[in-house]
Amino acid sequence: MRVKVVMPKWGTGMNEGTIVKWLKAVGDRVEAGEMLVEIETAKSTQEMEAPATGRITEILLAVGEEAEVRTPIAIIETD
Template sequence: MTVDINLPSSGMGIEEATVIRWLKNIGDQVQEGEIVAEVETAKATVEIEAPASGKLATIVTPVGTTVDVNAVLGTIAS
């Protein structure tokens, strides 16, 4: 089973963000709540937490890519 890592809504009127760093690589173990990536919005840098524990299976959105809120950034396989 896989779980999507989505770009969350920050609630500050932000509609998009740019991935500036992945803290984990494909195949790395992650724990639910662990910071796996950082994105930059027009107002702040936001840390993205793993929504589940498992292995980082894919990175859908590479560094430097700008995506809309709720876009899939990557997936975690349990």
């Protein structure tokens, strides 16, 4: 099953985020809860956890790209 990883909404004032660093690459295996990506918001930089266990099949936003909350940023294919 394909799981979309979406830009989180960490606060009421957060409308978008910028990818600072991917901690995993396409083809890497991730466990649910494992740190996946660093995202910068207007107020801070935070790490986001993988929402599912599986393999990263696509990264949809490169480092430095900005997206609105709830925009897909990666795809994880579950087992």
